[in-house]
Amino acid sequence: MSIQLDDAVEQAAQWLRDADALLITAGAGMGIDSGLPDFRGNHGFWRVYPALGLQGRLFHEIASPGAFHEVPRLAWGFYGHRLNMYRQIEPHAGFGLLKAWGDALPHGAFVFTSNVDGHFAKVGFAPERITECHGSIHTFQCLNRCEPELWPADGWQPVIDEVRCHLMSPLPTCPRCGAIARPNILMFNDWDWVPDRMLQKRALLDAWLGKVDRLVVIELGAGLAIPTIRQFSERHGPRVVRINPEDFRIDSTVGVSVRSTALAALQMIDVRLGKLS
Ligand SMILES: [Zn+2]
Numbered sequence: 001m002s003i004q005l006d007d008a009v010e011q012a013a014q015w016l017r018d019a020d021a022l023l024i025t026a027g028a029g030m031g032i033d034s035g036l037p038d039f040r041g042n043h044g045f046w047r048v049y050p051a052l053g054l055q056g057r058l059f060h061e062i063a064s065p066g067a068f069h070e071v072p073r074l075a076w077g078f079y080g081h082r083l084n085m086y087r088q089i090e091p092h093a094g095f096g097l098l099k100a101w102g103d104a105l106p107h108g109a110f111v112f113t114s115n116v117d118g119h120f121a122k123v124g125f126a127p128e129r130i131t132e133c134h135g136s137i138h139t140f141q142c143l144n145r146c147e148p149e150l151w152p153a154d155g156w157q158p159v160i161d162e163v164r165c166h167l168m169s170p171l172p173t174c175p176r177c178g179a180i181a182r183p184n185i186l187m188f189n190d191w192d193w194v195p196d197r198m199l200q201k202r203a204l205l206d207a208w209l210g211k212v213d214r215l216v217v218i219e220l221g222a223g224l225a226i227p228t229i230r231q232f233s234e235r236h237g238p239r240v241v242r243i244n245p246e247d248f249r250i251d252s253t254v255g256v257s258v259r260s261t262a263l264a265a266l267q268m269i270d271v272r273l274g275k276l277s
Pocket of ligand 1: 143145146147176179
């Protein structure tokens, strides 16, 4: 362990010990230690979905409402596979550490994440304390947005031909108009995404932020490509702990950087908390 890393971990533990509230901000890197695939770049995307590679389909093409209109069984082959995967995989132990740290603070923890996997809820964070800024795969909406209404994906069990990335079972439909249903995820070229649920949660988060005095922010695996999460963290400094194995830099007036993957960093901080508590 370098001195620098050691100091950053110590600083994170110190801030957590003094904090009255914990804001957790998370990007795609948070899920890697749970065994979730990394979609970054078309190469990574096609390695996970070779059928889409054979068709030369780019990530931003399949992750779009247009794909649900034009090739719905292929689009649902991709999203249905992910829904099954996120349901099946257990979040790594770092989620539980964050939950325990938050539970010990007077104002508890809130989550702001771009991940659509629902894994913070899976480990017991209260749904009203989780803002999913890009939506969730576990919530559906009408593809034609006949009403800005959302409903849970619970009970829909997609059967996927993984070789063809193709939905074999019936397409999910809108209970109101019968059109195809889609996940309530903000996609590319998406003008029909229903943000209502996200905005309601965001209002609760903002109200909570107005009440806390000594906030510590722990940011995990948030990349530079879509900087929403990083910018949100930085707005809530000066005690931001940026955990990232690659894009770890942060201005020292805003926080400290822990150059590490998510789980390893959280475990290092937990050891330090245990030593001094
Ligand atoms: Zn509809």
